[in-house]
Amino acid sequence: MYKGFIVIKVFNHWFHWKTVLQISLDLLLPVACVAVAVLAIGKDGSASLDKAVIFAMIFALAMILLNGLLGFYRRVHSRTVAQSQARALVSLCLAVPLAYLLFRGLATQDMNEELILLSGLTALFGTMAYRLYLSHNNSSASVLSHRVLIFGAGAEAESVGAVLRKSDPDIQIMGFYPSPTDAETTVPPGALVSRERLLSDVAQDLKVNEIIVAVRERRGGVLPLRELLDCKLSGVRVLDLASYFERALGQIRLDSLRVGWLIFGEGFRQGPLRTLVKRVFDIVASLILLVLSLPIMLVTAILIVLEDGAPVLYRQERVGLNGRLFKVIKFRSMRNDAEHDGKPRWATQNDDRITRVGRVIRKLRIDELPQLFSVLVGEMSLVGPRPERPYFVDQLTRDIPFYAVRHSVKPGVTGWAQVNYHYGASVDDSLQKLQYDLYYVKNHSLFLDLVVLFETVGVVLTGKGAH
Incomplete structure (x- = not known):
């Protein structure tokens, strides 16, 4: 039975194995094609081959960076076929001049520059065409899918099944194994697995890769611990809801979260070394970004004044590290009378308070650039949760459990969310x-x-999620 791993942990962050495989192929295939071409047409071996492979690796890494920015390594996406084709065309159009510039210096009397260039581009074109095919074709689902059995058949298990189907295209739910404490069975009858058979036998027969425990009550012998252990010993991964969503979706689901998991689980640590590394990185990176973005910021300031007058910037109270208040600085993207009644309101899509310049700078995230000064003085970090206004924090802390946990790190100009x-x-x-x-x-x-x-650059380039 296949016991595939759905995710791979790299430096404390989880990547899906398909993403790692795609990046590896994008790195290795151009290098391999160029090496084959050099060996096939070159008369003098190692020196020419070494040089060609180095140039091929530079080309492959540049294309991996570009394809990542264009979103080709995202397993879950909402792009149409036409949108994917347009992004692939952009990638290929940029690849041709890049490859030409890199490989033109390889031509010697023993090697044909055009043939080497063509070999690298052929590898790129082939992988891009195959990726487009896979991203909009589900015919390979039976081969590459991850087979999951959900332990539980109540409302919580049904909700988990719905989230998995929507958010993970590689999941194939093989069935729901009822728990003795399920007050009510809410999953479709056809998806139920009979409890008359041992859980370990069901997992073996269905060839599942993973069992997800989707029950809230776990006391008093609710879980068949011996059978779950047998499944684990036979190679089937057994995960609770919090661990599964963390690894597969990069989130910690509130509906599966318990205080004990936060206290006794790994992570949620702020060591002095990590704090120092983050602070040094923030200072160096924000200084570089400020220098690079200075012309953009000057043009933005002029355009804001021309359309809606002064002030160019606005300062607003936000909640930062450990709940401390600070003033965030941003380019003004709304009219001066945006909150004339003094009542805070959420910004919405097509908000009529946003100016014409404001719509552009919000879409490109230019309005966030002045926050780099807050990073320099230590009130913010480059990466962290978005700082919210005290009015909304009070409301959200009352309505959402564990909301205050996000204030255990500095707020960020950008963030995972x-x-x-x-x-x-x-x-x-x-x-x-x-x-x-x-x-x-x-x-x-x-x-x-x-x-x-890196993901933020891709978001800016595509205008994803801007209001």
Whole structure:
């Protein structure tokens, strides 16, 4: 029976194995094709081959960076076929001049520059075409799907099944194994697995890769611990809800979260070394970004004044680390009378308070650039939960459990929630984003910060989630 791993942990952050495989192929295939071409046409071996492989690796890494920014490594997406084709065309159009510039220096009397260039582009084109096919074709689902058995048949298990089907295209739910404490069976009868058979036998017969325990009550012998252990010993992964959603979806679901899991589980640590590394990185990176963005900020300031007059910036009280208040600085994107009645309101899509310049700078996230000064003085970090206004924090803390946990780290200019969920404009949106914020608080590292910053560039390029 296949016992595949759905995720791979890299520097405390979980990646799906298909993403790792895609990146590995994008790195290895161009290198392999160029090496084969050099060996086939070159008369003198190692020196020419070494040089060609180095250039091929630079080309492959550049294309991995570009394809990542274009969103090709996201397993779950809402792109149409036409949108994916347009992004692939952009990638290929940028690849041709890049490859030409890199490989033109390889031509010698023993090697044909055009043939080497063609070999690298052929590998790129082939992988891109195959990725487009897979991203909009489910014919390979039976081969690549991850077979899951859910322990539980009540409302919680039904909700888990719905979330898995919507958010994970590689999941194949093989059935629901009822728990003795299920007050009511809510899953479809056809999806139920008979409790007359041992759980370990069912897992073996259905060839499941993973069992997800989806019951809230676990005391008094509710869980068949011996059978779950037998499943684990036979190679089937057994996960509770919190662990599954953390690994597979990069979030910590509030409906599966318990205080004990927060206290006794791994993560949620703030060591002095991590604090020092994060602070040094924030200072260096924010200084570089401020220098690079200075012309953009000057043009933005002029355009704001021309359309709606002064002031260019606005300062607003937000909640920061450990609940302390600070003043956030942003480019003004709304009219001066946006809250003339003094009552705070959520920003919404197509909000009529936003100016024409404001719509552009919000879409491109230019309005956030002045927050880099808050990073320099230590009130914010480059990466962290989005800082909210005290009015909304009071409301959300009352309505959403564990909301205050997000204040155990500095708020960020960008964050894991911002790149994974659209702009929050309601209590429900804040609840959804909190699940990503909790994942960041639990697992944050310099590597995850770099992943978030990389994803942020992709969000800016595509205008995803801007209001």
